[in-house]
Amino acid sequence: AQSVAQPEDQVNVAEGNPLTVKCTYSVSGNPYLFWYVQYPNRGLQFLLKYITGDNLVKGSYGFEAEFNKSQTSFHLKKPSALVSDSALYFCAATGANNLFFGTGTRLTVIP
Amino acid sequence: EAQVTQNPRYLITVTGKKLTVTCSQNMNHEYMSWYRQDPGLGLRQIYYSMNVEVTDKGDVPEGYKVSRKEKRNFPLILESPSPNQTSLYFCASSLGPTGSNQPQHFGDGTRLSIL
Numbered sequence: 001a002q003s004v005a006q007p008e009d010q011v012n013v014a015e016g017n018p019l020t021v022k023c024t025y026s027v028s029g030n031p032y033l034f035w036y037v038q039y040p041n042r043g044l045q046f047l048l049k050y051i052t053g054d055n056l057v058k059g060s061y062g063f064e065a066e067f068n069k070s071q072t073s074f075h076l077k078k079p080s081a082l083v084s085d086s087a088l089y090f091c092a093a094t095g096a097n098n099l100f101f102g103t104g105t106r107l108t109v110i111p
Numbered sequence: 112e113a114q115v116t117q118n119p120r121y122l123i124t125v126t127g128k129k130l131t132v133t134c135s136q137n138m139n140h141e142y143m144s145w146y147r148q149d150p151g152l153g154l155r156q157i158y159y160s161m162n163v164e165v166t167d168k169g170d171v172p173e174g175y176k177v178s179r180k181e182k183r184n185f186p187l188i189l190e191s192p193s194p195n196q197t198s199l200y201f202c203a204s205s206l207g208p209t210g211s212n213q214p215q216h217f218g219d220g221t222r223l224s225i226l
Binding site: 102 | 115151152153154155156169170201203208209210211212214215216217218219220
C-alpha cells in the first residue's frame with residue numbers, strides 16, 4: 001500500500017535551535033512531495049514542494065526540505081526555530097491521481 | 112484575497128438529519144476536493160471534482176455526496192449522518208488535479224459532531 005510516514009508525533013525544540021521534522025514515503029514512481037503547516041483552527045497552508053532537480057528545496061517562513069531519493073525521505077528543516085513555528089506539520093506525496101498525507105507532527109518551540 | 116470559504120465552521124447535529132457544508136473559492140480553480148481529518152489518520156480524500164458537473168470518489172466516499180453546479184462552489188452533503196462521520200472537514204481547491212505538482216489551497220475547516 002502506498003503511504004507517507006511521519007515517525008514522530010511530537011517534536012520539541014528550543015527557540016533558536018535548528019529543527020527537523022521527518023517524513024518518508026512509499027509511493028510508486030517519482031511523486032511530487034509537499035509540506036503543509038496547520039495552525040490552530042485553520043486549514044493547511046502550503047510551505048514548499050519538491051518537483052525535480054536540486055535536492056534542497058526552499059520554502060516559506062525560512063523553511064527548507066531535503067529530498068533523498070535513495071532513502072525515500074523528505075525531511076523539513078529550519079536553521080533557527082521561532083516560537084511562532086509551533087504548529088502541526090503534514091507531509092504529502094502524490095500518487096497517480098491521489099495525494100497521500102502523513103499523520104502529522106506537532107512541533108513545539110520552547111522559548 | 113484568494114481564499115476558500117467553508118460554512119458552517121462548527122456544527123453539532125443528530126443522527127439522520129441531513130446537512131450540507133458549503134465551500135466556495137474565488138481563485139477560478141478547476142479542481143476542488145473534500146477531505147476529512149481524524150487523529151492518527153491524517154487527511155483522507157472524500158470526493159474531488161475536475162470541473163463543473165465532473166466529480167469522482169476519493170478514498171472514503173461512503174455516506175457522502177457532492178455536487179459541482181458552478182465552478183466556484185463544491186458543497187458536501189451528508190444525507191443521513193451517523194456518529195462515525197464526526198470529524199474535521201476541509202475543502203480545498205487547486206490549479207491542477209490532486210496528483211499534480213500544484214499545491215492545494217485549504218479552507219479553515221468545519222468541525223462536525225454527530226450525536
